[in-house]
Amino acid sequence: MGTKTQKKKTPLNFYRHSEVLQIGKDLLGQTLFTRFDGKLTGGMIIETESYMGAEDKACHAYGNRKTQRTRVMFENGGVAYVYLCYGIHHLFNIVTHKAGIPHAILVRAISPTHGIETMLKRRKKTKLSPSLTNGPGTVTQALGIHTRHSGVSLISDQIWLEKGLEINPDHILCSPRIGVAYAEEHALLPWRFHLADRHKNWFENNSSIT
DNA sequence: TTCCCGATTTACT
DNA sequence: GTAAATCGGGAAA
Numbered sequence: 001m002g003t004k005t006q007k008k009k010t011p012l013n014f015y016r017h018s019e020v021l022q023i024g025k026d027l028l029g030q031t032l033f034t035r036f037d038g039k040l041t042g043g044m045i046i047e048t049e050s051y052m053g054a055e056d057k058a059c060h061a062y063g064n065r066k067t068q069r070t071r072v073m074f075e076n077g078g079v080a081y082v083y084l085c086y087g088i089h090h091l092f093n094i095v096t097h098k099a100g101i102p103h104a105i106l107v108r109a110i111s112p113t114h115g116i117e118t119m120l121k122r123r124k125k126t127k128l129s130p131s132l133t134n135g136p137g138t139v140t141q142a143l144g145i146h147t148r149h150s151g152v153s154l155i156s157d158q159i160w161l162e163k164g165l166e167i168n169p170d171h172i173l174c175s176p177r178i179g180v181a182y183a184e185e186h187a188l189l190p191w192r193f194h195l196a197d198r199h200k201n202w203f204e205n206n207s208s209i210t
Numbered sequence: 211t212t213c214c215c216g217a218t219t220t221a222c223t
Numbered sequence: 224g225t226a227a228a229t230c231g232g233g234a235a236a
Contacts (some may be wrong), residue, residue: 049217051217058217059217060217083217085216085217085218086215086216086217086218086219087216088218088219089217089218089219091217091218093217106217108217131219131220135218135219136217136218137217137218137219138218138219177217178217178218179216179217179218180217182215182216
């Protein structure tokens with residue numbers, strides 16, 4: 001199964017041969033897919049945050065802190081890192097760089113494109129609105145991603161990416177990351193990336209974003 | 211083993 | 224706008 005999407009999957013070298021800030025931007029416009037229980041869901045990535053491993057105080061792997069939870073960040077790029085936040089929310093990250101370098105990128109928002117009925121059901125909603133997938137916790141709930149998926153390969157048939165829109169760099173906004181005030185001098189680094197005029201295009205024809 | 215607290219969301223007022 | 228909900232990770236003991 002999946003022969004049609006198979007060849008379109010974003011390849012592992014995409015995650016391993018660029019720098020985490022660049023990949024954070026390059027993820028914008030790509031489509032993130034999941035297929036659980038035969039249900040395909042997906043959406044275009046419109047907001048990310050990069051976490052630069054050992055040197056980044058906001059990163060779980062700061063100082064090469066290696067625990068059962070962060071272990072997956074040290075794997076070769078192209079796997080999922082999913083952890084629980086505030087005891088409630090499962091947050092999905094993409095591990096990048098080579099094995100031993102714990103870089104990762106948090107996916108903060110997507111614009112729903114595939115399996116919207118399924119996502120509405122998972123979110124216990126009846127109507128399409130921005131809140132379906134406009135935050136890191138809502139994205140994972142809509143896509144069915146759980147901490148049990150931490151470590152899953154991004155060329156698997158469960159979670160993967162596909163190339164989407166080419167984004168004009170002028171349309172990428174950079175700002176400080178959310179909720180990392182504790183990271184001291186690293187708290188204000190502009191490592192959050194999102195598409196300009198995203199609200200205008202949220203559920204509309206995405207081709208107008210380029 | 212205990213304790214503190216957070217890459218947040220939602221439901222209120 | 225403000226606050227409650229909720230629980231696993233990590234550090235200390």
